[in-house]
Amino acid sequence: MEMTRRDLLSQCSKLLVLTATAARALEQAGNAPAPGDTYHMADHWWGMIIDIDKCIGCGNCVRACSQENQVPAGYFRTWVERYQVTEDRDHPLVESPDGAINGFPPTTRPGVKSFFVPKLCNHCADSPCTQVCPVGATFISPDGVVLIDPEYCLGCRYCIQACPYGCRYYHPEKDIADKCTLCYHRITKGLTTACCEACPTGARQLVDLKNPKDPVHAFLRDHKVQVLKPQMATGAKIFYNDLDGSVR
Amino acid sequence: MSGVEGFMYPNEVELQWSLLIVLYPYITGLVAGAFILASLERVFKVEAVKPTYRLALLTALAFLLVAPLPLQLHLGHPERSFEMYLTPHRSSAMAMFGFVYLWYLTVVLLLEIWLEYRPDIVRFAQTRTGVTRWIYKALTLGSENLSPSSLRIDDRVGYVVTVIGIPSAFLLHGYVGFIFGSVKANPWWSTPLMPVVFLFSAMTSGIAAVLVLYVISMKLRKTPIDMRCLDTVAKYLFYTFVIDFSLEMLDLVQRTYEADESFRSLDFMVHTRLWLSQVVIQIFLGTLGPLAVLAVTQLRTFSETLRRRLYITASLLTLVGIFAMRWNVVIGGQLFSKSFLGYTTYKVQFAAREGLLPAIALMILPFVLFYALVKLLPPWQEHKATEA
Numbered sequence: 001m002e003m004t005r006r007d008l009l010s011q012c013s014k015l016l017v018l019t020a021t022a023a024r025a026l027e028q029a030g031n032a033p034a035p036g037d038t039y040h041m042a043d044h045w046w047g048m049i050i051d052i053d054k055c056i057g058c059g060n061c062v063r064a065c066s067q068e069n070q071v072p073a074g075y076f077r078t079w080v081e082r083y084q085v086t087e088d089r090d091h092p093l094v095e096s097p098d099g100a101i102n103g104f105p106p107t108t109r110p111g112v113k114s115f116f117v118p119k120l121c122n123h124c125a126d127s128p129c130t131q132v133c134p135v136g137a138t139f140i141s142p143d144g145v146v147l148i149d150p151e152y153c154l155g156c157r158y159c160i161q162a163c164p165y166g167c168r169y170y171h172p173e174k175d176i177a178d179k180c181t182l183c184y185h186r187i188t189k190g191l192t193t194a195c196c197e198a199c200p201t202g203a204r205q206l207v208d209l210k211n212p213k214d215p216v217h218a219f220l221r222d223h224k225v226q227v228l229k230p231q232m233a234t235g236a237k238i239f240y241n242d243l244d245g246s247v248r
Numbered sequence: 249m250s251g252v253e254g255f256m257y258p259n260e261v262e263l264q265w266s267l268l269i270v271l272y273p274y275i276t277g278l279v280a281g282a283f284i285l286a287s288l289e290r291v292f293k294v295e296a297v298k299p300t301y302r303l304a305l306l307t308a309l310a311f312l313l314v315a316p317l318p319l320q321l322h323l324g325h326p327e328r329s330f331e332m333y334l335t336p337h338r339s340s341a342m343a344m345f346g347f348v349y350l351w352y353l354t355v356v357l358l359l360e361i362w363l364e365y366r367p368d369i370v371r372f373a374q375t376r377t378g379v380t381r382w383i384y385k386a387l388t389l390g391s392e393n394l395s396p397s398s399l400r401i402d403d404r405v406g407y408v409v410t411v412i413g414i415p416s417a418f419l420l421h422g423y424v425g426f427i428f429g430s431v432k433a434n435p436w437w438s439t440p441l442m443p444v445v446f447l448f449s450a451m452t453s454g455i456a457a458v459l460v461l462y463v464i465s466m467k468l469r470k471t472p473i474d475m476r477c478l479d480t481v482a483k484y485l486f487y488t489f490v491i492d493f494s495l496e497m498l499d500l501v502q503r504t505y506e507a508d509e510s511f512r513s514l515d516f517m518v519h520t521r522l523w524l525s526q527v528v529i530q531i532f533l534g535t536l537g538p539l540a541v542l543a544v545t546q547l548r549t550f551s552e553t554l555r556r557r558l559y560i561t562a563s564l565l566t567l568v569g570i571f572a573m574r575w576n577v578v579i580g581g582q583l584f585s586k587s588f589l590g591y592t593t594y595k596v597q598f599a600a601r602e603g604l605l606p607a608i609a610l611m612i613l614p615f616v617l618f619y620a621l622v623k624l625l626p627p628w629q630e631h632k633a634t635e636a
Contacts, residue, residue, distance in 0.1 A: 076258045090512075094255040094589055119257070128433060134345070135328075136337035152331065155324015157264040158342050164433035166257030166586055170264060175324030232432065248587040 039188045044143040045210040046182055047237030048196070049219055050118050052244070054203035057082055057116035059103040064198030065120075066101060068183065075169040077180040078120040078195050080104075085113045085246045092246045117240075117247050118204060120195070121146060121167040121180035122228060125235030129159035129168060138177065144209070144237060145182045153177055164232045182206070209237070254590025263582045263594050266602040268318035271610055273424045273446065274453070274574045275315045278614075280421035281454010282308040283357065283413060288484065290410040296480035302627030303465065304458045305361050310618035312353055318610055319345075322602060341427050352420050356413040362389070363406040365625050370394055383624070421450040428577060435510035436581040441499045448492035453570035455485045456563035461618070463560055469628070475552050482559045486542035489566065493535055496573075513588035521583050521591060526576045534569015538562035 003011075057080055065071060065078045079099030084107060085092040093112075097104065100116075107114055123146050130138050130146060137152035138159055153176035160168040160177055171178040183193035187206065191197075196204045207216035219225075219241075226243040227236040240247075252261055286304035288294040320326045336343040362369075370392045373384035391398075422443040428434075429442025459481050466473045503511060518526055541562040545555060579594050597603035 079258050081255075092589070094587065096255070096258055099258045128431075131339045132342060132431070133337055134340045134343035135331045135335055136340075152328070153325065154328050154331065156319075156322070156342065157324075158340070158427075160259075160264045161582075162431055162433055164586055166260045169259040170262070170324070248589065 039190075041142040043210060044208050045237075046144050046187060047123065047207050047209050047216070047239065048120070048182070048193075049205045049207055049216060049225070049239050049241065051203045051205075051241045052115055052117060053242050054201040055080065055116040055118055056201055056203075057100060057104045058200060059100045060198040060200060061118060061195035061204060062099050062101045064194040065180070068186075068194035069181070071178075072172055074098075075171070075178070076101075077167075077178075078118065081117045081119060081247075082107075083113075083115055083117060083244065083247060084109050085244060089246045113244075115244065117243075118195075119165065119167070119228075120238060121163075121182070122165055122234065122236035122238045123180075123182060125237065127234060128162040128164065128232075132158045132162045134158065141184070145184055145187075146179070147181055147184060148177055148179065150174060150176055164229050164234065165236075207239075251593030251595070252590060253592075254585070255587060256585040256590045256592055257587060260585055261592050263579070263592070265578055265582060266322065266594075267579075267596055267604065267607045268322045268602050268610070270571075270574045270578045271318045271607055272315065273421075273428075273578070274571055275311050275318070275610075275614070276424050277421055277446065277450030277570065277574070278454050278457050279308045279312045279315060279352075280417040280447070280450040281452065281456075282311070282458050283417045283454070284451050285455050285458050285481065285484070287410050287414050287417075290407065291414065294480065294484075296476050297484075299474045299477045299629070300458050300462050300481060302364065302625075302629065303462055304454075305357070305364065306618060306621045306625065306627055307458050307461055308454075309357055309361060310614045310621055312349075312357060313617055314610060314614045316349060317613070318607075321606060321610075341423070341430055344423065345427075348420055348423055352413075352416050356409060356416045360406055360409045360413060361625070362387075363402045363409065366391070366402055367394055367399065368625065418447055422447045428581070433586060434581050435508070436514055436584070437577065439499060441495060441502075445492065445495045445499065448488055448495055449570050449573055451488045452485065452492050452566055455481060455488060456566040456570075459485065459559060459563045460567070463556065465622070471628075473556065475555070478556065478559060482542060482545060482555075482562070485559075485563065485566065486539070486546060489535070489539055489542065493539060496535075510588055513584050517580065517584050517591060521593070522576055522580050525572050526580065530569050530572035530576055534565055534572050538565040538569065541565070 059080060062076065062078055062080060066076075069077055071077050076099040079096050079101075081094055081096045081100070082104050083092050083094055093109065095104070104116075123140075123144060125140070125144065127140060127146050130136075130140055133139075133153075134156060135152060135154060137154065138146065138148045140146055155170070155175045155177070157170055157177060160170060163179075168177050168179045170176075183191070183195075186193060192206045193204075196206045205216070205219075207219075208214045209216060220239065223241045225239040225241050227239060228243075229236075229248070282304045285297065286301050286308065289297050289301045320329060323329055332343055332346045336346070366388070369384050369387045373381060373388050373392065376384060425443030425446030428437040428446075429439055431437045459478070462481070463473060463478070503514070538561075541558050545558050545562075550558065582592075583594065584591050599605045
């Protein structure tokens, strides 16, 4: 069968239309929106409020964190300290048995000012730990969370030395630095952190400082809040309500 | 918890930087100190120390080749360390290590040694036989020209390299001090004096190491020791040690007088857990001891044999003292809690990855390399003196 020039052009045009349609359909299929794809990092700036007066030292947060993040035994992404402060404020009695994973035994010093201080990574805006990492394996995400790339960390432990709050540890199995991720796998899906979720009194509240509707703005206006070691100028984003001056 | 006194943040109980990290500043210090001694002859024309010139260069090279090993052994993922070259994090002091190291090794030390030894290498390449001939042939890098004009160029370039080498040596060790001095979270480390103290302690230990190696080499070769050289090296050891000690005391006085929030905690640590390593070994045995010995040799005249013994004693004590200083900086800086409310303990393991055994092996290795380098590139220049 002889094919004229007109036939050839007609066949080619049909082929082109078909190919283009198929390619477009494939592209659409490949780009199907994932469930968490509505999360935009630039729209958030995460932090946490810890209300000292509400913490009862039950250790629920430590247990929840440990289970959620498979924290190796003896290491802590979050822990709770109990302060017992006499008039000699320079020498408070501080304890955190096993990071308070099982809570605290009853106090042996009744009548002494006593309170609990939950601790975790401060997700500092000017974090000294990210500054010192020789390869940039630890970094601040655009939504304000300090994270570690486990595939990139050398395990030099300089970041652990640089953290003023003792929040980082050396993971004994992975041979890398490890720390609180503010449950990044949860908060990017619209959930709260495991520790906040487990807290029975609401002493811990995940906050989004970029969200104008977040109650954090009213809280920060109405309460006397403080960060840990403000003299370190790290831009810490864990805000403590009613923090005693003896806390370090 | 065993070994813990008072309150430590739960993740602080375990020390992160071990004995191997003590070795790192110690070894780089010996490199920088040895090189600066070598530059005394080359740049500052201190002719008396000429017999130690080549020895000092080879000492620096032997120790520099070993310097990265303790770090590699310490890393959790040593296979990723090359990333420091490929994707260095510009704000990190540690990220610069690879570049400072490579600069110092290749641009300064290897080049200066090659220029200094080139006539010998060419001579060996022409006179030796067998495999060694080929080794020296390769070391000539294809340049066998020993004409007076080419030797003049060698000398001029060598001078320039040494001049560049002095700030490079300062950079190498000042930078190591900066790695510690810039950690604001740790008041034991965080002081602008740290790089300067590291630098002068490096010079002290490097000069002491070369003095010891020179005397031992001469003894082994049954060659008379050049006492004018030894007296001069000892004099420079004394001067640098006085500066080093003054700086350390200045730091101590400043801390004591300021007495900031960390002072009570650090003071307690020095009087308890660091008493032996800092007060007894570093200050009395390793600093005041050798300083007193060296001061006496500067003030009174002794016989050659006694002077030699006194110099060796002072140098060995200096090496112990500077090692103790590194220990107290690295380990001491991790024994107290950043809450200033407690203290932990460090127990050196023996056959572990970061234990005593690999540390001993790493300290023996530079001497093995030094022996090999001396065999390959003999530093002895008596024949030249005779020829002259």
